[in-house]
Amino acid sequence: MNSEFPLWEVFIRSHGGLNHKHVGSLHAADADMALENARDVYTRRQEGVSIWVVPSEAITASDPEDSDPFFEPAKDKIYRHPTFYKVPDNVKHM
């Protein structure tokens, strides 16, 4: 018997000005009920000012098996960092 409600991923903005952060997941029949359930499960102590719920099946994730080649392109590009560039010590505010 499969009586399960669909699975939702819950993201919470803890304070104004911060980004939403993944906090966990829950089962609910639809998006509205998922939101109310997320409020009761994840913000019982005012942990958030905004909640997103996203159907878990709508998320596409990178594959940990391939993470080395997948993130490879950024590995040798140290020139994307400020410390790559030489600036004389007496230059201020840079």
Next chain:
Amino acid sequence: MSHQVELEERFQARIDAEQKIEPKDWMPDAYRKTLVRQISQHAHSEIVGMLPEGNWITRAPSLRRKVALLAKVQDEAGHGLYLYAAAETLGVSRDELYDELHTGKAKYSSIFNYPTLSWADIGAVGWLVDGAAIMNQVPLCKCSFGPYARAMVRVCKEESFHQRQGFEIMMTLSHGSPAQKQMAQDALNRWWWPSLMMFGPNDDASPHSAQSMKWKIKRYSNDDLRQKFVDVMVEQAEVLELTIPDPDIKWNEERGHYDFGEINWEEFHNIIRGNGPCNKERLAARKDAWDQGLWVREAATAYAAKRKKKAS
């Protein structure tokens, strides 16, 4: 070197380097199985754990006590949900987990098979049972499996009020009338030994502990955690002016710990086998709640389907 051995060695190297394992990462089957069993048992314990305390919500002696107990029991429901969600990331379904609980196949903490006979038991449960749970759960915040560790961080943040409200109840009773003090002592007498059993069998009788430690699911042995609990509780009982029901409790200068008496493991195993004072009652209450909620779940599904249809 076979591919399997290589994978296992790389896995262990990640664990040794304190890296977190995430659900989609490769992991040995036995690691997955151990975690599913442990996390789901933990989840079941949170859910069944609501029953002995729920029993007293309508009879709490004041509004202050009532809102606190209600909030605590709500938290335990939340803990169960965080944990079920963590277990599900390992590829088991919620239905399977519920089914294992309801058919008696899955275990939950033996402590919840004892009855809460008086209001003082709510104090003793918060102080001792949540106290023991905290001892067990704090090291789990550093467990090698990411979703379990993260769930534990949330749980531990919420637990500390549980223990404090229990201690406050005990403090009020033990410093009240002689009859109230007797009630508190009686609750301590009944909950002390079962609380010590919450840490599980002695280390030499706990065959899977070594593997769990190697995988960094577990950080301290059962006996180490139990000792830590006794050391803390002996001193808190003094503040309460209550007597721990163990004549063997004595400070051991050499060890730097309190010695304590032998646990009745016969009683522990009997409860695990399903023969505790409340095993049947707890499981029946849980199943009833699930069965009687069926129409609500069906209505929610029907409502969602209807709204979806209207919107399209």
